[in-house]
Amino acid sequence: MKAEINLITIWTDKIDRMRNFYNQVLGFRIKNDLGNYVEFENNGVRFAICMRNVMYSYSDEYRKKVVGQAFELAFPCENPDDVDEAFKKLVTMGATPVHQPQNMPWNQRTALFADPDGNIHEIFAEII
Numbered sequence: 001m002k003a004e005i006n007l008i009t010i011w012t013d014k015i016d017r018m019r020n021f022y023n024q025v026l027g028f029r030i031k032n033d034l035g036n037y038v039e040f041e042n043n044g045v046r047f048a049i050c051m052r053n054v055m056y057s058y059s060d061e062y063r064k065k066v067v068g069q070a071f072e073l074a075f076p077c078e079n080p081d082d083v084d085e086a087f088k089k090l091v092t093m094g095a096t097p098v099h100q101p102q103n104m105p106w107n108q109r110t111a112l113f114a115d116p117d118g119n120i121h122e123i124f125a126e127i128i
Contacts, residue, residue, distance in 0.1 A: 007046040008073075010119065011055075011062065017116040018049045025093040026075070069120055077125040080109035086123050087111040103127060 012018045019038050022028045028040035028047065036051040055062040077083045084101045090113050091097045098112035098120050110124040 005045050007048065009048045009050050010115075010117075011052045011066075012049055012117055013052055014116065015049060015051050021094065021116050022049065025090060025095060071119070072121055073119075074122040074124060077109075077123055080125045080127055083109045083111055083123055083125050087113065090123070 010018065015036060015038065019030070019033070022038075022040060023030055028042065030038060031041045032039040036054050037048060038050075039046060039048040052062050075086075077086055080101075080103070087097070087101050094116075096114040096118075098114050099110075101109055101111040103109050107127045108124045109127055110122055112120050112122055114120050
């Protein structure tokens, strides 16, 4: 095995809402849509969403209710002002606001929002 991530998949029970959010709100273009599996165009690591029930026959672990924040995606912005503008736009388009844009001690301006399943993600820009 290589110490390398090739694919990130978000498991969901509500694929239509998630497909629309990642496509229409975040702007990911759909590369492959099989109905219960959607892969998006993305530079670098492959990125997909998939119905949790696709994996039921492989492991009962996929039937368990997910509790808490298990992962975060971080999306870069061009500059600190873009973080504020992007945050407002995302919330207007349906993202759930979690934390308003703020300058952080590690020299980034960041904001947090949630997707329709409640997964919390970050937008950020370096502060120069």
